[in-house]
Amino acid sequence: MIADILTATLTAQGLLTAFALIGLVMLLSEFISARLTRGRIHGSAIAVLAGLVLAWVGGVFTGGSKGLADIPALAGVGLMGGAMLRDFAIVATAYEVDVARLRAAGGAAVTALLLGLVVPFLAAIMVARASGYTDPVALTTIGAGAITYIVGPVTGSALGATPDIMAISIAIGVLKSILVMVATPLLARPIRLSDSRSAMVFGGMMATTSGVSAGLAATDRALVPYGALTATFSTGLGCLLAPSLFFLVVRAFA
Structure with missing residues (x-):
């Protein structure tokens, strides 16, 4: 019963779930970067590798073609990783330019x-x-x-x-x-x-x-x-x- 309620909540709040998941992956990646590589490998690089592994696991688990986004509770990952937010993030990096x-x-x-x-x-x-x-x-x-x-x-x-x-x-x-x-x-x-x-x-x-x-x-x-x-x-x-x-x-x- 609790699992059903949790799944329904995560599915209904798909984008928030995606942000929470990516935040957790980034947190763990930064920890690994600082503790295991002493900052020589940036956390972003580790996060990208983790994302590829998770996408592969999602594809194997569901038999689909969208990685984790094929899991209903994690469907928001597909929106978060879509062109709109991606392009916004890219453009935002130029705002501090002199x-x-x-x-x-x-x-x-x-x-x-x-x-x-x-x-x-x-x-x-x-x-x-x-x-x-x-x-x-x-x-x-x-x-x-x-x-x-x-x-x-x-x-x-x-x-x-x-x-x-x-x-x-x-x-x-x-x-x-x-x-x-x-x-x-x-x-x-x-x-x-x-x-x-x-x-x-x-x-x-x-x-x-x-x-x-x-x-x-x-x-x-x-x-x-x-x-x-x-x-x-x-x-x-x-x-x-x-x-x-x-x-x-x-x-x-x-």
């Missing part, structure tokens, strides 16, 4: 943006070609996923890519995001990632907003808005160019 410092980045930030789009795109296409993929749509979608896990599915949807190709593109983007999260605090000193200008260049080069934000948070929280700004812009630019200009170039040479 415009004067943004202008100071100048051509370096622009160059970083272009390299952050072209280099991972070409690298992923080369690997995909070596793995036997020849279809321009598949190549473009996989290449877009290497930019970010957002650009990949956006490009795949626009070009009509098959679900398996879109899944590959998302997996590549998630892997890239996790690597950036983990590597940023470790490499910050050698690459002189210490001020707003270098953070903007870094954000443009890496392109992944989640990876850059978490990595910079573990390095210096004051740098997060600057890296997130160029990373967010790179994501938007990728969503614009990948299914249009990049696809036309790939089709011409595929």
Whole structure:
């Protein structure tokens, strides 16, 4: 009886349940980060890995395709992880930016943006070609996923890519995001990632907003808005160019 009442309450308050669950995951992830890795691996990176494991467990448990969101009591996770709240969170990271410092980045930030789009795109296409993929749509979608896990599915949807190709593109983007999260605090000193200008260049080069934000948070929280700004812009630019200009170039040479 109590279990039925609890389940009904959690289901009725799905979004609140999702916030509570994610809050618990973040709390445990921060604890693991501080106690087991001494802060070297940011809690966000651990939380992302935990989220992937939970999604897999949810899929196995329900036999569905939406991970934990297929469990009625946790259906709010699907809304919380949807495009609306995701985009709001991404845009919110730019609110603390000092415009004067943004202008100071100048051509370096622009160059970083272009390299952050072209280099991972070409690298992923080369690997995909070596793995036997020849279809321009598949190549473009996989290449877009290497930019970010957002650009990949956006490009795949626009070009009509098959679900398996879109899944590959998302997996590549998630892997890239996790690597950036983990590597940023470790490499910050050698690459002189210490001020707003270098953070903007870094954000443009890496392109992944989640990876850059978490990595910079573990390095210096004051740098997060600057890296997130160029990373967010790179994501938007990728969503614009990948299914249009990049696809036309790939089709011409595929």
